[in-house]
Amino acid sequence: MKIECFLLGSAAALLAVTGARAADAITVAEPEAVEYVRVCDAYGKGFFYIPGTETCLKISGYVRYDAMGGDDVYKGGKYGTWQKKTRATLRFDARSETELGTLRSYIETEFNYENGSTADGIKLPHAYIELGGFRIGATDEIFGSFVGYAGDIINDDVINYNSDETNQVSYTFTGSNGFSAIIAAEQGDGVYVIDDYTPHLLAGAKYEQSWGGISGIAGYDSKAEEWGFKARLDVKLTDKVSAWVMGGYQTNYDDAPLARRNWFGTWEGDYAIWGGLAAKVSDKTTINAQLAYESEGTLAGALNVAYEIVPGFTVTPEFNYTKFDGARKNASLAKGGNDDAFGGIIRFQRNF
Numbered sequence: 001m002k003i004e005c006f007l008l009g010s011a012a013a014l015l016a017v018t019g020a021r022a023a024d025a026i027t028v029a030e031p032e033a034v035e036y037v038r039v040c041d042a043y044g045k046g047f048f049y050i051p052g053t054e055t056c057l058k059i060s061g062y063v064r065y066d067a068m069g070g071d072d073v074y075k076g077g078k079y080g081t082w083q084k085k086t087r088a089t090l091r092f093d094a095r096s097e098t099e100l101g102t103l104r105s106y107i108e109t110e111f112n113y114e115n116g117s118t119a120d121g122i123k124l125p126h127a128y129i130e131l132g133g134f135r136i137g138a139t140d141e142i143f144g145s146f147v148g149y150a151g152d153i154i155n156d157d158v159i160n161y162n163s164d165e166t167n168q169v170s171y172t173f174t175g176s177n178g179f180s181a182i183i184a185a186e187q188g189d190g191v192y193v194i195d196d197y198t199p200h201l202l203a204g205a206k207y208e209q210s211w212g213g214i215s216g217i218a219g220y221d222s223k224a225e226e227w228g229f230k231a232r233l234d235v236k237l238t239d240k241v242s243a244w245v246m247g248g249y250q251t252n253y254d255d256a257p258l259a260r261r262n263w264f265g266t267w268e269g270d271y272a273i274w275g276g277l278a279a280k281v282s283d284k285t286t287i288n289a290q291l292a293y294e295s296e297g298t299l300a301g302a303l304n305v306a307y308e309i310v311p312g313f314t315v316t317p318e319f320n321y322t323k324f325d326g327a328r329k330n331a332s333l334a335k336g337g338n339d340d341a342f343g344g345i346i347r348f349q350r351n352f
Contacts, residue, residue, distance in 0.1 A: 043095050054096055061090040064349045066154070071341035073158055073300065073322040076332025079343075085114040091126075101132030106139075125165050135170045142170060142184045143264045146204045147215040147232040151244065151276030152288045154318050154345055158300035159292040160266035161230070161248060161274060164189040170202075178213075181205045188223070192263040198222040200263055212236050212244075219264035227251045228264025240280040248272045268327055269295030284308045297325025316347045 040047040040056035047056040068083040092107045108126035112118070128137025139145070144162025170184035185199035194200065204217030212234040219228045232246040250265025276290040285307050292300045304318035320343045324332050329339050 068345040070343035076337035104130040
């Protein structure tokens with residue numbers, strides 16, 4: 001009897017305690033809504049919305065490995081061993097729509113490791129803001145970039161057509177019929193940096209259609225008080241073959257000091273001519289060729305084959321030849337080189 005009373009009492013106590021606890025309110029936090037990354041297709045492939053904003057962002061870049069041997073086709077010297085360079089590049093492209101047009105910011109960084117050294121290995125070649133045709137910031141000098149770079153040749157600037165990156169302000173008008181025009185002011189780079197309040201000035205125009213395009217630009221070096229001019233023609237010969245030709249002219253080349261030419265005249269002589277051809281011979285293979293000549297007498301040629309092993313990974317072997325003359329020949333001979341140079345380079349590049 002005593003045992004039964006004990007069990008009944010224990011059960012009653014347990015029920016009382018359980019009931020008291022059940023009466024206490026238990027607060028459960030509401031789960032926070034998860035905002036998944038949304039694709040932004042307004043500006044092309046690869047863009048996505050930054051969570052919580054209406055800004056679209058694209059992150060891209062590449063990893064590249066170059067191995068070069070033979071002669072130095074730029075200066076005429078002979079390499080004693082392989083020249084190696086590895087580069088990693090990251091690009092950040094952010095865009096959004098405003099009442100004044102598309103607002104864009106673009107950043108590109110470079111990390112270089114060359115011939116066993118990281119000296120001067122980190123660069124910021126591009127960092128600028130765009131809004132409704134206006135651009136301000138640092139990027140490639142417009143005299144080269146507006147009309148278009150040379151062909152898809154690795155050593156495409158043996159006879160140079162473009163100066164370095166520079167701080168700049170520009171406005172580009174884009175019409176609906178393939179016509180566009182640009183006006184710009186630049187600070188210059190190195191010995192070409194302006195030393196008063198007058199910038200280097202540029203103006204150019206371009207007309208593009210399904211058959212190709214034609215473009216031209218003029219630049220005034222306010223420090224040297226000289227001009228540079230460039231024009232280009234692009235033609236699509238077939239669906240798989242395209243060709244281009246470009247010419248440049250600078251004023252008073254003979255009167256310019258050797259250490260500092262015109263900011264826009266990066267070649268040797270009054271004028272220079274470049275031309276190239278690209279042929280897509282298969283879904284994975286493109287052949288590129290280029291010839292260039294400057295009026296001081298130097299001739300440069302290049303031929304490569306770009307082969308895409310798998311999507312995003314391309315191997316490009318290239319052969320280069322330079323026939324030196326004028327100031328370039330004298331510099332080559334002074335360094336123990338010849339009046340011509342044969343060189344080669346192979347590039348491995350993975351884009352993402």
